[in-house]
Amino acid sequence: MPFGFAYGLNKLLWRLRVPGTESPAGNLQFLRNPWVCSNEKLKQTLGWAPKHGSRETFELTLRARGVLGADGTPAAQPAPAEAASPNGHGAQDPAAVG
Numbered sequence: 001m002p003f004g005f006a007y008g009l010n011k012l013l014w015r016l017r018v019p020g021t022e023s024p025a026g027n028l029q030f031l032r033n034p035w036v037c038s039n040e041k042l043k044q045t046l047g048w049a050p051k052h053g054s055r056e057t058f059e060l061t062l063r064a065r066g067v068l069g070a071d072g073t074p075a076a077q078p079a080p081a082e083a084a085s086p087n088g089h090g091a092q093d094p095a096a097v098g
Contacts, residue, residue: 003032 011025042048052060062068069075 003028 007025007028010021010028013021014024039048039050059068059072063070066075
């Protein structure tokens with residue numbers, strides 16, 4: 001898929017607040033030009049060591065988002081009545097609150 005098309009589509013979906021659109025189109029640049037750096041200087045100079053590895057960090061992120069259960073298996077999908085609000089961001093619609 002051409003980058004320009006993907007960018008425009010993501011920008012439109014983000015503006016319309018379509019559920020499942022997780023970030024603004026600008027973040028697609030990280031797919032095109034990933035931000036990679038080394039922590040070797042920190043380790044050598046300060047004796048620093050990361051608390052978590054890449055895989056563990058990824059798993060923690062998935063658990064925090066409710067995608068992965070505590071035992072490492074995929075989390076159960078919410079029932080339709082429990083799904084995100086109509087605005088697609090999980091927050092209650094202020095007009096619906098009584």
